[in-house]
Amino acid sequence: xxxxxxxxxxxxxxxxxxxLVFPALRSRFSRPCYIALLPALILxxxxxxxxxxxxxxxxxxGLGIDDGAGRLLLAMSVLLWAVAASLLHSVNGKPVDDxxxxxxxxTLAGNLGAILATDLVGFFTFxxxxxxxxxALLIAGGGAETRRAARVYLVCLIVADLAxxxxxxxxxxxxxxxxxxxxxxxxxxxxxxxxxxxxxxxGFALKAGIWPLHFWLxxxxxxxxxxxxxxxxxxxxxxxxxxxVRWLPLGEVRLPALGLIIQAMGAAAMFxxxxxxxxxxxxxxxxxxxxxxxxxxxxxxxxxxxGDPVAWNRHGNVAYFLIVFLGSGVAVLVIITGWRRARGHxxxxxGKPVDDxxxxxxxxxxxxxxxxxxxxxxxRLCAAWRAKVGGLRQIRAWQRALHGSERFxxxxxxxxxxxxxxxxxxxxxxxxxxx
Amino acid sequence: xxxxxxxxxxxxxxxxLPGLVIFFxxxxxxxxxTTLNLAGAVLKLALVGVMIWGVFHxxxxxxxxxxxPGLDLLLRADSLSMLFxxxxxxxxxxxxxxxxxxxxxxxxxxxxxxxxxxxxxxTIGVALAGNLVTFLLFYELLTLATYPLxxxxxxxxxxxxxxxxxxxxxxxxxxxxIGTAWLYTLSGTLAFTARGFLSGLDESHNGVLVVIFVLLIxxxxxxxxxxxxxxxxxxxxxxxxxxxxxxxxxxxVKAGAFGxxxxxxxxxxxxxxxSLGVTLPLAIVAAVTIIYGSMRALFQDxxxxxxxxxxxxxxxxxxLGITIVGPLAAVGGLVHLVHQxxxxxxxxxxxxxxxxxxxxxxxxxxxxxxxRMPWTMVAFTVAAxxxxxxxxxxxxxxxxxxGLGALDxxxxxxxxxxxxxxxxxxxxxxxxxxxxxxxxxxxxxLAERSFGGRETAWALLAPPLVTAFLTLALGLLASAPFxxxxxxxxxxxxxxxx
Numbered sequence: 001x002x003x004x005x006x007x008x009x010x011x012x013x014x015x016x017x018x019x020l021v022f023p024a025l026r027s028r029f030s031r032p033c034y035i036a037l038l039p040a041l042i043l044x045x046x047x048x049x050x051x052x053x054x055x056x057x058x059x060x061x062g063l064g065i066d067d068g069a070g071r072l073l074l075a076m077s078v079l080l081w082a083v084a085a086s087l088l089h090s091v092n093g094k095p096v097d098d099x100x101x102x103x104x105x106x107t108l109a110g111n112l113g114a115i116l117a118t119d120l121v122g123f124f125t126f127x128x129x130x131x132x133x134x135x136a137l138l139i140a141g142g143g144a145e146t147r148r149a150a151r152v153y154l155v156c157l158i159v160a161d162l163a164x165x166x167x168x169x170x171x172x173x174x175x176x177x178x179x180x181x182x183x184x185x186x187x188x189x190x191x192x193x194x195x196x197x198x199x200x201x202x203g204f205a206l207k208a209g210i211w212p213l214h215f216w217l218x219x220x221x222x223x224x225x226x227x228x229x230x231x232x233x234x235x236x237x238x239x240x241x242x243x244x245v246r247w248l249p250l251g252e253v254r255l256p257a258l259g260l261i262i263q264a265m266g267a268a269a270m271f272x273x274x275x276x277x278x279x280x281x282x283x284x285x286x287x288x289x290x291x292x293x294x295x296x297x298x299x300x301x302x303x304x305x306x307g308d309p310v311a312w313n314r315h316g317n318v319a320y321f322l323i324v325f326l327g328s329g330v331a332v333l334v335i336i337t338g339w340r341r342a343r344g345h346x347x348x349x350x351g352k353p354v355d356d357x358x359x360x361x362x363x364x365x366x367x368x369x370x371x372x373x374x375x376x377x378x379x380r381l382c383a384a385w386r387a388k389v390g391g392l393r394q395i396r397a398w399q400r401a402l403h404g405s406e407r408f409x410x411x412x413x414x415x416x417x418x419x420x421x422x423x424x425x426x427x428x429x430x431x432x433x434x435x
Numbered sequence: 436x437x438x439x440x441x442x443x444x445x446x447x448x449x450x451x452l453p454g455l456v457i458f459f460x461x462x463x464x465x466x467x468x469t470t471l472n473l474a475g476a477v478l479k480l481a482l483v484g485v486m487i488w489g490v491f492h493x494x495x496x497x498x499x500x501x502x503x504p505g506l507d508l509l510l511r512a513d514s515l516s517m518l519f520x521x522x523x524x525x526x527x528x529x530x531x532x533x534x535x536x537x538x539x540x541x542x543x544x545x546x547x548x549x550x551x552x553x554x555x556x557x558t559i560g561v562a563l564a565g566n567l568v569t570f571l572l573f574y575e576l577l578t579l580a581t582y583p584l585x586x587x588x589x590x591x592x593x594x595x596x597x598x599x600x601x602x603x604x605x606x607x608x609x610x611x612x613i614g615t616a617w618l619y620t621l622s623g624t625l626a627f628t629a630r631g632f633l634s635g636l637d638e639s640h641n642g643v644l645v646v647i648f649v650l651l652i653x654x655x656x657x658x659x660x661x662x663x664x665x666x667x668x669x670x671x672x673x674x675x676x677x678x679x680x681x682x683x684x685x686x687x688v689k690a691g692a693f694g695x696x697x698x699x700x701x702x703x704x705x706x707x708x709x710s711l712g713v714t715l716p717l718a719i720v721a722a723v724t725i726i727y728g729s730m731r732a733l734f735q736d737x738x739x740x741x742x743x744x745x746x747x748x749x750x751x752x753x754x755l756g757i758t759i760v761g762p763l764a765a766v767g768g769l770v771h772l773v774h775q776x777x778x779x780x781x782x783x784x785x786x787x788x789x790x791x792x793x794x795x796x797x798x799x800x801x802x803x804x805x806x807r808m809p810w811t812m813v814a815f816t817v818a819a820x821x822x823x824x825x826x827x828x829x830x831x832x833x834x835x836x837x838g839l840g841a842l843d844x845x846x847x848x849x850x851x852x853x854x855x856x857x858x859x860x861x862x863x864x865x866x867x868x869x870x871x872x873x874x875x876x877x878x879x880x881l882a883e884r885s886f887g888g889r890e891t892a893w894a895l896l897a898p899p900l901v902t903a904f905l906t907l908a909l910g911l912l913a914s915a916p917f918x919x920x921x922x923x924x925x926x927x928x929x930x931x932x933x
Contacts, residue, residue, distance in 0.1 A: 056915040058827050059835065099872070125826035132825070139873045147873075158861050162854045165824075169838040169850065 007052040010063045012039035014113035014126065017105040023098045026105075033085035036105055040078050040112055044071065051118060058125065062118040062179065069320035073115050073242065076324045080234045080331050081108055087227035100140045104227075106133035107235060114239050119179040120168055123246060124161075127239055131157040131207065134235055137228055149219035153236075156216055160206035167199035167247070180246050188252035197258065200247045208240030210295045211269035218276075218288045233291055233330025241298050241323045250305040251312040259307025266303055269296025287333040294326040442486055443498045443510035443563050446520070447556055449479040450527070454552025460545045469535050472548055476528035479559075483524045487517050491917075491925075497565065506619075508572070509565030509626065514926045515700065515769075518919065519562035519693050522773050526685045526780055527555045529898045533784055534677035536894020537791060547587055551681070553580040558686040561693065567615050567625035567702060574611065574658075574690060578604040581687055584678045585671050596670040603667040607657030611694075614650030618702070621647075627697060629929055631704020641711060644703070648713045651698050658691025659754065660747045662724045668747060669731075672739040676787025679739060683746045684780035692753040692772060699757050709760045718758035722852045724751035729859035736797045738786045741863060742779070745822065748856060749775045756837050759849060762927045764840020767833050769923035774821070774829035777905045781818035784899035785811050792891040794882025798867055803876025808890040812871050814903035819864040821906045824857045829909040832920055 017036035019025050026032035043050070043065060051064025065071055088104060110130025117123040135157065138150035172178060174196070175186030187193045202213075209217035217232075273293035277286060301319060305312035453475035460468050486496055489512075496512040512520070534551065538544050557580050560573030578601070586597035619625055621640055624632055633644060657664045668688070672679055682688060699708050699717075708714050728748025735741035752775065756768015788811045789795040795804060805812040821828035834853055841849030886892055913920040 056912055058911065058913055059832075060914050121826070128825055132820075136872070139869070154865070158858065161825075162857060165834075165838070165857075166850060166854065169835070169842055172835075172839055173842040 006043075006046055006048075006050040009039055009043050009046070010050055010052050010065070010116060011054075013043055013063075013116060014109045017109035017112070021102045021105045021109070023102065026101075031085075032101065033088060033104060033108070034082065036108055037078055037081055037085070040074060044075055044078065058121050059178070060119075061122040061125075063113075063116040063122070064118045065116055069317060070115060072320060072324055073238070074112070076238075076327050077111055077115060077234055080231060080327065081111070083331070083335075084227045084230045087230065100137070103133055103137040103140045107137050107231070109133070111235050111239060114242070119177075120171055120183055120247065121178055123243065124164055124168055127207070127243065128161055130235060130239060131161070134231075137231075145219075149216055152219060153216040156206045156209075156213070160203040163199045163203035163206070164243075167196050167203060170196040170199070183247070184249040184252050187249040193249065193253065197248065197255075200244070201262070204240045204243040204247070205299075207243070208237045208295055209291070210299055211265070211272050211292055214269075214292055217291060229287065229334045230331045232334075233287070233294075234327035237291055237295060237330070238323045238327040241295065241319075241326065244298075244302055245316075245319050245323075248302070248306070250302070251309045251316055253306070254309050256307045259303045259305070261303070262306060263300050263303030266296045266298070266300030269293070269299060272296070287330050287337060290333050291326065291330050294322070294329065298322045298326065439489075439494060439496050440498050442482065442489075442496045443512055446479060446482045446486065446563070447510070447559055449482060450475050450552045450559065451556040454549050454556060457545055457552060458549035462542070462545055465544075468545060468548060472531045472535065472552070473528075475552065476524070476531050479524050480528055483517075483520055486512050487521060490514060490517050499565075502568065506568050506625065507566070509569050510560070510563040511565030511627075512563060513627075514922070514929055515696065516562045516564075518769060518772060518922055518926065519689065520559060522689070522776050523555060523558045523562060523685050526680075526776060526902075529901055530677055530680050530685060530780065532894055533680070533787070533898040536892045537675065537677050537787060539892075539894075543587065547584065550580050550583045551677075554584060554681060554686055556580075558690060561690045564697075565627055567618065567627070567697075570627075570694065570697065571608075571611055571615050574694065575608050577686060577690055578608060581678075581682065584681065585674045587675060587678065588673070590673070592673045596667075596673045599670050600667045603657050603664065607654045607664065609654070610650050611654030614647050614654060617643075617650070618647050625702075627701035629701065631700070631702055631707050633703050634707040645711055645713060648698070648703060648708070648711065651702075652695060652717060655691045655694035655698065656720075658687050659695055659750055660688055660691070660724075660728075661720055661751060661754065662727050662747070665724070665728070665747045669740050669743040672737075672743045676739075676783055676790065679742075679787075680780045680783040683743070683783060684776040688746060688750050689772065689776060692750050695754055696757050696769070696772075705757070705760055705765075714758040714760055718755055718846070718849075721751040721755035721758060722849070724748065725755065725852055725856050726859070729856050729863070733859060733863045735863075736799050738789070738796060738798055738801070738867075739783070741798065742782050742786060745782075745860070745863070746775075746779055748859075749779065749822065752833060752837060755849065755852070756833075756840065759837075759840050759844045759846050761840050761844040762931045763836055763843045764849075765927045765931075766920070766923045767836030767838075767840050769926055770836065770920050771833035773919040773923075774833050774906075774909055777902050777909060778818045778821040778829060781814050781899050781902040781906060782822075784895075784902065785815040785818070788891050788895050788899065791895060792884055792886070793880040795880070798870065800881060801867060801870045802874035803871070805872040806876055807880065810890060810896055810900060812868075814899035815871070816868055817903040817906050818899075819868060821910070823860040823864060824853075827907070827910045829906045829913075832910050832913045836920075 016039050020029075020032045020036050026035075029035050049064070049066045051062060053062045054060070065074060085104070088100065107130050110126045110128070110133050113126030114123055114130055117126055135150055135154050138146055138153065168178075171183045171187070174190050175183045177183075187196055190196070204210075205213045209215070217237075270293050273289045273296060276292070277289035298319065301322060305316065305319070453471040457468055457471055460471075489496060498510040500508040502508040531551075534548070538547060554577065557573045557577035561570060561577060564570035564573055582597055582601055585600055586593045615625065618633075621643065622633060622636060626632065636644070653664070657667070660668045668682070671682055674682070695717075699705060699714070703711070703713075705714075725748050728744050728746070728751065732741045732744035732748065735744060749771075752771045753768045756764045756766075756771060759765075759768075788808065789801070789804060792808060792811075793804065795801055817828065821830040824830045824834040834857070838850055838853055841847060841853075890896065909919060912918055915921070
C-alpha cells in the first residue's frame with residue numbers, strides 16, 4: 001500500500017543520515033546516529049509493503065520494501081547500526097570525533113538505501129556510497145594497520161565498481177527497464193548473458209571478500225575497532241551478497257556448468273575457513289573465518305540456484321536468511337571476542353600478536369612473488385624491498401617516458417602545425433586553380 | 436528589428452557593453468566595476484532564460500548582419516547553441532563572483548575584468564554562430580581576448596605560457612580559416628544546417644572533404660586540447676584561478692569541443708562523416724587523449740597541472756561521444772560538455788582557494804587541509820568523485836550514456852577506455868582526498884591568511900559550493916525536465932530524426 005507518508009518515509013530512510021553527515025546540520029542533536037535510524041525504525045512498523053517510483057531520480061529509480069526478506073534485512077541492519085552507534089562513542093579509546101560520525105552516517109545512508117533500492121542503478125549508487133563511506137570509516141577510526149586494510153579494501157571496491165558498471169551497461173542495453181525483475185527476465189532471455197554474469201559475480205565477490213578474493217577481509221577483522229568490526233558482516237559483506245541475489249537471474253536461467261564451478265568455489269572457501277580457524281587458534285580471528293565460511297556457504301547455495309532454477313524458486317528465500325545469519329552472526333562473534341579481550345582472555349590488539357605469520361595454505365595461495373622468495377631462500381624483507389624498488393623504478397621509467405613523449409609531442413605539434421599550414425596553403429592554392 | 440531578431444544581439448551585448456565600460460574605469464572604482472560585472476552576468480542569464488524557453492517552444496531567434504558579399508554575420512539560437520550558451524552564462528556569473536573575491540586588492544583589475552567580459556562575449560558568439568564564418572570570427576576573438584588574461588600576472592612564466600598559447604591557437608585558427616575558405620569554394624554556403632550541408636555534393640569531392648575535415652578538426656583540436664595539440668593547456672595553468680576556470684570550463688577548451696560538435700553535426704552531418712570514414716580515426720584520437728591525459732595527470736604534484744591534464748582527458752569524452760555514431764553516445768558527449776564544465780570549475784575554484792588562503796600549490800602540501808578548510812574540500816571531494824564517474828554525480832551520467840552508446844554502436848572497445856579512464860581518475864584523485872581528509876595537518880601552513888574565523892572569504896567559498904551542489908544535482912536529477920541530460924536528448928532527437 002502506498003500513501004504519501006509511507007513514500008516520504010521511504011525517501012527519508014537514506015536521506016536523513018545523508019543530511020546529518022554535515023556537522024552543521026546535526027550540531028543541535030546529542031545523538032545524531034540514533035536519530036538517523038528513526039525513519040527506518042518507523043518504516044519497519046508500517047505493516048504493508050511500500051514502494052515509490054522516482055522517475056526524476058538518476059535514470060529513473062525507485063525505493064521499496066516488501067513484507068518478507070527486505071523487511072528482515074532492514075530490521076537486522078537497524079539493530080546492528082544501533083549497537084554500533086552505541087560503541088561509536090569510544091573508538092580505540094578516543095572520544096568520537098566529527099569526521100568519524102560523518103563517515104558513520106554516510107555508510108549508514110548507503111547501507112539502508114541499498115536495501116530499499118528496487119533497481120540496479122539505485123542499488124549500485126547506494127552500495128558505492130556505502131563502500132566509500134565504509135572506507136572513510138575504516139581510515140577515520142584506526143591506526144596504521146587499519147589503513148593498510150582499508151587501502152586493500154579501496155582497491156577491491158574500485159575494481160568491483162568498474163566490473164558492476166560494465167554489468168549495468170550490459171543490463172541497460174539488454175533490458176527495457178532496470179528494475180530487478182525486468183533485468184532478471186531480460187538476462188534469462190539473452191543469447192549471451194556470460195559477460196553480464198561474470199561481471200556481477202566478480203564485482204560482488206570482490207565486495208563481499210569471498211574466497212579467493214578475500215584479500216581485505218582477514219586484515220579488516222584483525223585490526224578494526226569494535227564499532228567498525230561489528231559492521232563488517234552487515235555492511236560490505238551482507239550488501240554484496242544481497243547484490244548477488246538481486247542482480248543475478250536466479251530462478252530464471254539454468255547454467256549447470258557455471259553453477260557447479262561456483263559450488264566448488266563455495267566448498268573450497270568453507271574448507272579454507274575451517275583450516276584457517278584450526279591453524280589460527282586465536283579467537284580474535286574467528287569472526288574473519290566465520291565470515292569466509294558463511295560467504296562460502298552462501299556461494300555454494302548460489303551455485304545450486306544457478307544450476308537448478310526449480311530448486312531456487314522453491315528455496316530461494318533461504319538466501320536472505322543466510323545473509324541475515326551472516327551479518328548478525330559475525331556481529332555476535334565480534335562482540336564476544338571484544339568482550340573476552342576486554343576481560344584479558346587474550347592479548348589486546350595493541351599488544352604483540354600471538355601468531356602473526358600466515359598459515360601455510362594462505363602462503364601457497366598467496367602472491368607468487370612471496371612464494372618465490374620463500375623457495376629461493378631470500379628473506380621476505382629483501383623481497384619486499386626489491387619489489388618496492390622495482391616498483392619505484394618502473395614508475396620512474398614511466399614518468400621519464402611520459403615526460404619525454406610530452407616534450408616530443410610539444411615540439412612535434414609546433415612542427416606539424418607549421419608544416420600543415422605551409423603544405424595546406426600550397427594545396428589550397430592548387431585546388432583553387434583546379435576548381 | 437524585431438525582438439526575436441534582436442535577442443541574440445542583446446545576449447552578446449550584455450557582456451560586451453559592461454566590458455567596454457570597465458576598460459575605462461579607474462582602478463579604485465571597485466563598487467561600480469563589481470556592479471557592472473554582476474549586472475551584466477545576471478542580465479545575460481535572464482535573457483538566456485527567455486531564449487531557452489522560446490527555443491524549446493519552437494521560436495526562432497536570429498540576427499543577420501551583412502559581412503561580405505554572400506556571407507552574413509549570423510547569430511542564431513538553436514538547441515545545440517543553447518546548451519553552450521546556458522553553460523557559459525551560468526558559469527560566467529559564478530566565476531565573476533569568484534574573480535571579484537580572488538582579485539581583491541590586486542592591480543590592473545579593470546583591465547582584467549574588461550578582457551574577462553570580452554572573453555565571455557566571444558564565447559557566447561561562438562555558441563550562437565549560425566555559420567562557419569561567424570564561428571571563426573568569434574573563435575579568433577576568443578583567442579585574442581584570452582591571451583591578456585593568461586599573461587595578466589606579468590611574470591616570466593605567465594608570459595611564456597601566453598606565448599605558447601598564442602602560437603598554438605593562432606596556428607589552429609589559421610588551419611580553421613583555410614578549411615573554412617576551402618569549404619566555401621566547394622559548397623558555396625557555410626550555414627550550419629541540421630544533419631549537415633555537404634552530403635549533397637558530388638562524390639568526386641569526397642577526398643577533398645576528408646582533407647578539409649582534417650584541417651577543421653586540427654584547428655579546433657588545438658583549443659579542445661586533443662593530443663598532440665594540447666601542449667598549451669598544462670602551461671597555461673600558471674594563470675590566476677578564475678582564468679583557469681574560464682579556460683578549462685567556460686570558454687576556451689569548450690569552444691574547441693563545441694566547434695568539433697558543430698563541424699561533425701551541422702557541417703558534415705554525422706551520417707555523412709561516418710560514410711567518409713573520418714569518425715573512427717577521430718574516436719581513436721579521443722580515446723588516446725583520454726588515457727594519455729589521465730596518465731600524465733597521475734604524475735603531477737602541482738595541483739593545477741594535475742587538473743589541467745585531467746581536462747585534456749575529460750574534454751576528449753565529448754569528442755568520443757559524438758564520433759561513436761549513435762544517439763545514446765551523442766547524448767553522453769553533449770551532456771558531458773556541461774557536466775565536465777561544472778565539475779572542473781569546482782576543482783579549479785578549490786585549487787584557487789587553497790592557494791589564496793594557505794599558499795598550497797602542490798598535492799604533497801595538502802595533508803590535513805580538509806580540517807582547516809572543510810567546505811572547500813567537501814566541494815573538491817564531490818567534484819573529484821564526479822570526475823571518477825561515481826554515482827549519483829554528474830560524471831556518472833555522462834559515462835553511462837557514453838558506455839551505452841558504445842554498446843549500441845557496436846564499439847565495445849570504448850567500454851575499456853572508459854573503465855581505464857575511471858581507474859586512472861581514481862588513482863590521481865583519491866590520494867588527494869586521502870591526504871586532505873585523513874593525514875595529519877602540518878604545524879603551520881605555508882602562507883596562511885586569516886579571514887576572521889571563516890575558512891576563507893565568502894566570495895571564494897560560495898562559488899565552489901554552488902558548483903559542487905550543481906555537480907550533485909545534475910547527476911541526481913538527470914531525468915528531471917530541463918536538465919542538461921534532457922536537453923541533450925532533445926538535441927539528439929533533432930539530429931537523428933529525419
